[in-house]
Amino acid sequence: MMAEETIVDEGLPQTTPSSPLPGHLQDLTDRARGYVEAASSANTRKAYASDWKHFSAWCRRSNLSPLPSHPQIVGLYITACASGAAERGSKANSVSTIERRLSSLSWNYAQRGLSLDRKDRHIATVMAGIRNSHARPPVQKEAVLAADIIAMLETLDRGSLRGMRDRAMLLIGYAGGLRRSEIVGLDVKADQTEDGRGWVEIFDKGMLVTLRGKTGWREVEIGRGSSDATCPIVAIETWIKFAKLAHGPLFRRVTGQGKLVGAERLNDKEIARLVKRVAMTAGVRGDLSEEERVLKFSGHSLRAGLASSAEVDERYVQKQLGHASAEMTRRYQRRRDRFRINLTKAAGL
Template identity: 20%
Template sequence: MNMIQDFIVYLEDEKGLSENTLESYNRDLRQFKEYIKENDYDSIDQVNKTAIITYLMYLQKKGRAASTISRSLASIRSFYQFLLNIGKVSKDPTINLQSPKQEKKLPNILTLKEVEILLEQPDINSPKGVRDRAMLELLYAAGIRVSELIKLDMEDINLDMGFIMCSRESTNERIIPIGKMAIEMLRDYVSNHRNSFIKNNIESALFVNYHGKRLTRQGFWKIIKSYTKKANINKKITPHTLRHSFAVHLIQNGADLKSVQEMLGHSDISTTQIYTQIVESKIKDVYKKAHPRA
């Protein structure tokens, strides 16, 4: 199992996967390695289909979600395909193994009012509040991921033209328009407050922390968690919630699915279609409540 690191390097160099995706692969395979070691398999070539099925059942008994088990199987499958290609194993034990069926859960979204309440939580009379408000406004205005938000550099925003340039991992750059509220808050932050955080003038990151360094995912998680608590909204809110809300609100107001797909950076439109299900379910709820013969 010392081939795991070689596999991770391969994914990073050849596939250009993000750091978070690489961490998921590494975590899944390390856990699989521990299980194999505890069950006395001397080599990876000894692992057969029965062993992997038993491992998946072990994960299920431990209460792992179907999505987690499916991801683990996908990681193991990719790993064995890699080993097969470089001649380290003679067979792929994952062939014809099916992932557990997953219940498709509709993503949690905020109403327009709830979005307003959340965005109004930062105190814009302080540099930190202006920075935080600018980040929240931008997340909702552009529907970008948190990983994309924290990777933005100063050169990626054009406030005069009203757009940002965003890249997802190693894929092509996409241009996303942003609204006037996001533009105003970004302009205030960049012009009046960013320099109060900066310790080194060569720092290129748009959003920085108190140390003048690029804000991290963990740092942003703490920020949105604190404002969620302050807003007293009785919903589970994650950084991705604003992205989901962005998509649903666009579709509710007449945006076509293809345009929303492009703004979100989805490679497959079927990923974007889940937001139409949310809109349709809300329409059905309204109908049932409002129609006298529903």
């Protein structure tokens, strides 16, 4: 059998055979590479590649080799990340960033047929110390509640293609509790594009959204709203009709001074920009300074908004968000009336 070395370039496995592979084996190699890509999202692979590049650069500056895997070297690396010494002029990484970098290193080593023992004392003990010294409460984005969404919709131009598209994205993201990547990953119908992450089906009583997410395939049921102005299904139908969509990505760039619909799928960052822009324009959380408000909103605000607003049994919200546990769903719930239930008085004081 021909010798073969597996390497990773920019986070994706490639094959560099010592001699050319037979045609049928090359086909299998290409297909295997496609399956590896499908195992994680494009954003995840991009992060893995960036973190490996960061680690490799630090190793070069430190006169160390990133290969093979050495827990002592990785322990020194995460120490440098925590202290801001991983690269010149950089700030100390947060605990969550360091944990992501560790996951990236484990993945990259695995692609090379190597393993990284994260339980080794050189890594585990250092990481425990980093958590104890630098861990902070998680920074949560503001949830946009029902009244906020209605105010945000009013800032959009009802008669323009861009306004129709943005209205549809806000409403399906909020009512479906969707991640921003799930919103832009939708196709008009099933199995229409290679990079699609799901599709929509419209019925009399609502819409079924089939998604391929972090935990596999799931179905999200979105019912019709109480009025056409705030109904996600009406918004989707209007966008599809006026954009003349029959095939391919559901949400696309609007060009030509707002009169043409492109063929390319929107980037998920457009969802974050949209939520931030319309929340600011609508004056959501006007009690805060402008600087604070800019940092409060993101694409995640839609998903957190559903979890915080839906007055139904928690299990239904958990199912909609695709969470494995009720505890995870509770992390998404943000309430502005924090002291609505006063246990002090309820306890007799």
